Every structure is written in structure tokens, then in C-alpha cells.
Amino acid sequence: MTDVLSGLEAGFAVALLPLNLALVMGGCFVGTLIGALPGIGPINGVAILLPIAYGLGLPPESALILLAGIYYGAEYGGRISSILLNVPGDAGAVMTTLDGNPMAKRGEAGRALSLSAVASFCGGTAAVILMTLFGPLLASFAVKFNPSNYVALMVFAFASLASLVGKNPIKTLLGAVIGLMLATIGIDANTGVARYDFGVPDLLAGIDFLVVVIGLFGMAELIHLVEQQVTGKFTILPIGKSFVSMADLMATKWTILRSSLIGFFIGVLPGTGASVASAVAYGTEKRLASDGDTFGTGNPKGLAAPEAANNAAAGGAMVPMLTLGIPGSGTTAILLGALLLFNVTPGPMMFQTRPEIAWGLIASMYIGNVALLVINLPLVGLFARMLTIPQRYLIPLIAVLAFIGVYSVVGNPFDLFMIIGLGIFGWVLRKLHFSLAPIILGFVLGGLFEDNLRRALSISGGDWSILVADANSLVLYTLALLVVAVPLVLSRRKRMALDTEA
Amino acid sequence: MADRIFSGLLLLVSIGYGVMAFTVIKAPFQYDPLGPESWPRILSVVSALCCLGLLARPDTERLDLTGKTSTRLVVLLVLLAAYAALFEPLGFVIATLLFCAVLARILGATMGHAMIFGVATGILGFGVGAMILELNLPAGPLRALM
Known part of the structure; x- marks a missing residue:
């Protein structure tokens, strides 16, 4: 406990430096703006702005504070387009439209926006508090992990990814493998052998992480937006003068608390982020509420639940990233890649070796959540104006930002073509209902997975049984089996129940 | 399929x-x-x-693309490729100006608005990106003016 307090103290010393304070505020503000743009979610926002943040020449902790601010700021801002436009920015905001938009249609947009701002704040803050308590604990446990434990952890991460993300587990797994395969391009660090470079010198160092992120997320999003561009205008509902009342908060307090906890723990599971969390929280609340049948028609509880959960999940997803070096969601995979760009390897040692990064980030998230609540309540009208930016200007701007980002960091025109190619690839995958997060997770974790496997077998002299030789690994493999088996059993039971009813 | x-x-x-x-x-x-x-x-x-x-066990049958959308996407890709090819030779300001103006026009902006948008993005983008944030952007033939 004293460790936690002294860590927090050190963290606040970092987060309260004027530069970092300005970055967390700026990140939250920009994040909310991006989140409010219809169709652009946190992952695309962070992807497009990552190289620019990198190009600014900030120290790693400041860059991470900025990017994380953009991340949860966008998670926060996503509710605005969901409520006023009925257009979710990403999968995590879909649930918010279910009750948020009907409330706005009834003329209670102001109430819906302010209630969801408070719910988001509670979810985000609960996640940071839990992260402060459990993060160091998990890190001190993971310090003792050996390479074969890491292999098991990775298997667990991909197993939970395959079973919980997307509709088709094969597609999710294939996506992760595509990411892992992309990561093998370039020189093998252990032996210096070039792999899959096809004699192209630009590929010798591997495909740059920024290029993959901008291509798969930024450019694919751009193509998607052009495809979807509708000439007819969206109807933006007016905000009006209604505001959240004390009675609303009292009625939703348990919903918010439960959903925050659900969101956090689902966020911690590797690979599963806000979209799963908000769906589970919404479903749970719908079942628990006495007025569950009014969910979907503008029930405040149905609005508060997914908003608290997706913000809590954003915080929860940071826990495995900081403590294990295994990102908990697609967006944290990008943050992890950003840290690697700075030659900082996140993992259990980070709380000891780079406390300014780990604790600085955590402390900045306390500040960021308060800042978000403060800027969101009065300025919601300003953010709502983002909705009126016509797509015909927004789309070229995204391309310009992506080009500035890639060129300014990598400085190689070859990569501009590379992002276009990866953008087409990502767009095709989206059309085929692949989710892109597993690819980026695979790409980021590829090196780590391979290294640990090779190291484990070097230790055992080539004996594969080392992978299942100790208790930690066995527990992780059991968890991996459970996470795959439980949803299968549940859905089978559900189908059986439906069959007997019919 | x-x-x-x-x-x-x-x-x-x-x-x-x-x-x-x-x-x-x-x-x-x-x-x-x-x-x-x-x-x-x-x-x-x-x-x-x-x-x-x-x-x-496939589950997605078709890509659901109409002819009109595919044409637009091909145009977009050609524009992006041209932007990438001209980025260094023409420099950021001119390449961005052309790209933004043409794309905004195609996406439905009026000629005048598209031109203003292109010029503004090119100049502001370079001003903010290269001068204030000190990012590395190609100046192209405009280097002589600076």
C-alpha cells in the first residue's frame, strides 16, 4: 500500500509538470473532438495522430500521456455522435445509441449527454482507481514470469481474442496470424538472417509499426468513409436545455458502479476492449433492471451502463499493457507500439525501472478524467458542432494527416504507397467482417511471442515440454481453454433452451 | 463467395x-x-x-459494391497514389493543395469552396506542421521562397 502511495506521489509529480498537464488537457480535448466526429472512433484517432505525437520529439512519458488522453478522450466523445446523430464512432459506442438516441429524440439530448458524461467519468475514474490498486500487484507477480510463462500468456491472450472478439473465431484467429506473419518481415534479430524481404531494401528493417497502424486504421477508414459517404444530410438533434438531475444520478448509481466494474475486468482481459464491455454491461443491466423492457426506448440506465463500461474498459485495457506488456485492446496495442518506438519495453519491470512512465500515466489519467468531465459539461455544444463538418472536407483532411504523419516520421516516399496498399487490404478485411484489432495485436506481439518461444526452448535445449513445465503456465493454459470453452457451452445451452421452447 | x-x-x-x-x-x-x-x-x-x-465454412457472401461506389473508390485510390507520387517532387503545399481541392470537388464541394479548402489546407498544414510543430515535410520548389 505504501508502495502504491509513493508511486502515485511520484506519478503526480510527473503528471503535474506544466508540459504534461498541458498535454493531458490537450489530448483530452482533441480526443473528444475526434470521438465526436461521426464514424471515427478512438482507434482511428490514435492511429492517425500517433506519428504526429511521435514527431513532436516529446519524452516517452509525455507522448504516452498525450496519446492516452486522446484515447480515453475519444472514448468519451464517441457518445456525442451516438446520441445526437445515431451514428456510433466505433463498435464500443454502438450500445450508447440504443437508449441515447431515443432520449435525444424525445428532446432530452442535454440530459442524455450530461448523464453519459457523468457515467463516463465514473467509469473512467473507477478504472484508474482499480488500476492503481491492482496494476502494481499484477506487475510484482509477473516479474517472476519466465519465457515459457510468457508463451502461455500469449496463448491465453490470443485465445480470449478469438473467443470474445468478432463473430467468427476463425477470422479473428486468422487476423492475429496475419499480424504475426507481417511481424516476421525483415531481419531476424537473433541471427541476422533476412526473412521475406524479397530483395526490397525498404523491407529489410521490417514494416514500420506506424505504417501498419496508419495503413490498416487511418487509410482503411478513409476508404470506408468515401464508400459510405451519403449525400443526404444526417439529422442532428438539438441539444436543448435539459440537464441531468440528482434523481437521474440516484436512479443510475448502482448501474454505473456495476457497469464500471464489468467494464474494467473485461478491459483487463487481453484483446477485449470497449465493444465487448459495453455490450456485456448493457445486457446485464437490462436483465437486472425492474424496467428492463423499456431498454432501447430511452431508459437512462441503458445509456449509463454502456458509457460507464466502455470508459472503464479503456482504463482496464491499459493494465495488461503496463504490467505484462500485453495490450488489452486494439488501441492499447497502438500505445504499446508507440512505447516500443521510444525504445521503452512495457512489462512488469516498468513500475520499477521506468516509474515515471507507468505512474505518470496513471496519475495523468486521474487528471484527465476530471478535465474531461469539466470540459464536457459546458462545452458539449462546441463538440456537437464537429458533427456538422461536411465529410467532403473531413475525408481529404484525414488523408493529409496520415501523409504528414508517415512522411514526417519515416521520411520515405515508399511508405506513402505502403499505407495506401495496407489501407486497401484493411478495407477488404473490413468488408469481409474481419476485425482489425487482432491484426495489430498480432503485429505488436509477434516479436515478443517468437523471442520468448525461442528463449524457452534454448533454456530446455529443444525440449518442448518446458512449455507446460510449471504451474503458472498450466494455470494460463487452463484459463485459455476456459475462455474458449465457456462461450461455446453457453451458446449451445442457449440454443438448446430455444429449441425446447419452440 | x-x-x-x-x-x-x-x-x-x-x-x-x-x-x-x-x-x-x-x-x-x-x-x-x-x-x-x-x-x-x-x-x-x-x-x-x-x-x-x-x-x-465461409460467412460473407458478397462485398456489396455498386458500380458507382467502385468507380468512386478507384478514383480515390488514383488520387491517393498521385498524392503519394507528387508529395516529394512538388512539395507538401502544392501537392496537398491539388489533392484536397480535387478530392473535395469530387466529394461534392463547389468549385470555389474546393479551391479555398485546398489552398487553406496546403498553407495552414505546412505552417502548423513544418513551422510550429517542426515536423519534417517536403518544401519542394517553394524552398526557394523560404
Whole structure:
């Protein structure tokens, strides 16, 4: 406990430096703006702005504070387009439209926006508090992990990814493998052998992480937006003068608390982020509420639940990233890649070796959540104006930002073509209902997975049984089996129940 | 059908990837039990199995593209490629000006608005990006003016 307090103290010393304070505020503000743009979610926002943040020449902790601010700021801002436009920015905001938009249609947009701002704040803050308590604990446990434990952890991460993300587990797994395969391009660090470079010198160092992120997320999003561009205008509902009342908060307090906890723990599971969390929280609340049948028609509880959960999940997803070096969601995979760009390897040692990064980030998230609540309540009208930016200007701007980002960091025109190619690839995958997060997770974790496997077998002299030789690994493999088996059993039971009813 | 074509193509890629892993990649000498070829071998097998699974049980039938949308997408890709090709030779300001004006016009802006938008993005983008944030952007022929 004293460790936690002294860590927090050190963290606040970092987060309260004027530069970092300005970055967390700026990140939250920009994040909310991006989140409010219809169709652009946190992952695309962070992807497009990552190289620019990198190009600014900030120290790693400041860059991470900025990017994380953009991340949860966008998670926060996503509710605005969901409520006023009925257009979710990403999968995590879909649930918010279910009750948020009907409330706005009834003329209670102001109430819906302010209630969801408070719910988001509670979810985000609960996640940071839990992260402060459990993060160091998990890190001190993971310090003792050996390479074969890491292999098991990775298997667990991909197993939970395959079973919980997307509709088709094969597609999710294939996506992760595509990411892992992309990561093998370039020189093998252990032996210096070039792999899959096809004699192209630009590929010798591997495909740059920024290029993959901008291509798969930024450019694919751009193509998607052009495809979807509708000439007819969206109807933006007016905000009006209604505001959240004390009675609303009292009625939703348990919903918010439960959903925050659900969101956090689902966020911690590797690979599963806000979209799963908000769906589970919404479903749970719908079942628990006495007025569950009014969910979907503008029930405040149905609005508060997914908003608290997706913000809590954003915080929860940071826990495995900081403590294990295994990102908990697609967006944290990008943050992890950003840290690697700075030659900082996140993992259990980070709380000891780079406390300014780990604790600085955590402390900045306390500040960021308060800042978000403060800027969101009065300025919601300003953010709502983002909705009126016509797509015909927004789309070229995204391309310009992506080009500035890639060129300014990598400085190689070859990569501009590379992002276009990866953008087409990502767009095709989206059309085929692949989710892109597993690819980026695979790409980021590829090196780590391979290294640990090779190291484990070097230790055992080539004996594969080392992978299942100790208790930690066995527990992780059991968890991996459970996470795959439980949803299968549940859905089978559900189908059986439906069959007997019919 | 779309899934089948995609997984078929990806299966070919996996096989090619696997063949390279099993034949071409080799460390000149190594002490560790797993060399640079082992991991790609595992991946090629897993990915080939996934592709086979998808071939057997596809779930996306069509891409749902109308002719009009496909034309727009092709135009977008040509514009992006042109932007990428001209980025260094023309410099950021002129390339961005052209790209933004043309794309905004295609997406429905009036001629005048598209021009204003292009000029503003080119100049403001360079001003903020290269001068205030000190990012590395190509100046192109405008270097002489600065």
C-alpha cells in the first residue's frame, strides 16, 4: 500500500509538470473532438495522430500521456455522435445509441449527454482507481514470469481474442496470424538472417509499426468513409436545455458502479476492449433492471451502463499493457507500439525501472478524467458542432494527416504507397467482417511471442515440454481453454433452451 | 463467395510463406534449438489451417459494391497514389493543395469552396506542421521562397 502511495506521489509529480498537464488537457480535448466526429472512433484517432505525437520529439512519458488522453478522450466523445446523430464512432459506442438516441429524440439530448458524461467519468475514474490498486500487484507477480510463462500468456491472450472478439473465431484467429506473419518481415534479430524481404531494401528493417497502424486504421477508414459517404444530410438533434438531475444520478448509481466494474475486468482481459464491455454491461443491466423492457426506448440506465463500461474498459485495457506488456485492446496495442518506438519495453519491470512512465500515466489519467468531465459539461455544444463538418472536407483532411504523419516520421516516399496498399487490404478485411484489432495485436506481439518461444526452448535445449513445465503456465493454459470453452457451452445451452421452447 | 476467394488467395500466400520458411530461410550456423525458420513454419501451418477452415465454412457472401461506389473508390485510390507520387517532387503545399481541392470537388464541394479548402489546407498544414510543430515535410520548389 505504501508502495502504491509513493508511486502515485511520484506519478503526480510527473503528471503535474506544466508540459504534461498541458498535454493531458490537450489530448483530452482533441480526443473528444475526434470521438465526436461521426464514424471515427478512438482507434482511428490514435492511429492517425500517433506519428504526429511521435514527431513532436516529446519524452516517452509525455507522448504516452498525450496519446492516452486522446484515447480515453475519444472514448468519451464517441457518445456525442451516438446520441445526437445515431451514428456510433466505433463498435464500443454502438450500445450508447440504443437508449441515447431515443432520449435525444424525445428532446432530452442535454440530459442524455450530461448523464453519459457523468457515467463516463465514473467509469473512467473507477478504472484508474482499480488500476492503481491492482496494476502494481499484477506487475510484482509477473516479474517472476519466465519465457515459457510468457508463451502461455500469449496463448491465453490470443485465445480470449478469438473467443470474445468478432463473430467468427476463425477470422479473428486468422487476423492475429496475419499480424504475426507481417511481424516476421525483415531481419531476424537473433541471427541476422533476412526473412521475406524479397530483395526490397525498404523491407529489410521490417514494416514500420506506424505504417501498419496508419495503413490498416487511418487509410482503411478513409476508404470506408468515401464508400459510405451519403449525400443526404444526417439529422442532428438539438441539444436543448435539459440537464441531468440528482434523481437521474440516484436512479443510475448502482448501474454505473456495476457497469464500471464489468467494464474494467473485461478491459483487463487481453484483446477485449470497449465493444465487448459495453455490450456485456448493457445486457446485464437490462436483465437486472425492474424496467428492463423499456431498454432501447430511452431508459437512462441503458445509456449509463454502456458509457460507464466502455470508459472503464479503456482504463482496464491499459493494465495488461503496463504490467505484462500485453495490450488489452486494439488501441492499447497502438500505445504499446508507440512505447516500443521510444525504445521503452512495457512489462512488469516498468513500475520499477521506468516509474515515471507507468505512474505518470496513471496519475495523468486521474487528471484527465476530471478535465474531461469539466470540459464536457459546458462545452458539449462546441463538440456537437464537429458533427456538422461536411465529410467532403473531413475525408481529404484525414488523408493529409496520415501523409504528414508517415512522411514526417519515416521520411520515405515508399511508405506513402505502403499505407495506401495496407489501407486497401484493411478495407477488404473490413468488408469481409474481419476485425482489425487482432491484426495489430498480432503485429505488436509477434516479436515478443517468437523471442520468448525461442528463449524457452534454448533454456530446455529443444525440449518442448518446458512449455507446460510449471504451474503458472498450466494455470494460463487452463484459463485459455476456459475462455474458449465457456462461450461455446453457453451458446449451445442457449440454443438448446430455444429449441425446447419452440 | 467473397470469403472463399479471399481465403483461397490467403491460402496461396500462406503456402508460399510456408515454402520459404521450410526451404529458403536458414541461418548459416546456429546454437539455439529454434532458428529463424521455426516460427514462420509454425505460423504458415496455423494460417493455412485457418484458411482451410474458412474455405469450408465461409460467412460473407458478397462485398456489396455498386458500380458507382467502385468507380468512386478507384478514383480515390488514383488520387491517393498521385498524392503519394507528387508529395516529394512538388512539395507538401502544392501537392496537398491539388489533392484536397480535387478530392473535395469530387466529394461534392463547389468549385470555389474546393479551391479555398485546398489552398487553406496546403498553407495552414505546412505552417502548423513544418513551422510550429517542426515536423519534417517536403518544401519542394517553394524552398526557394523560404
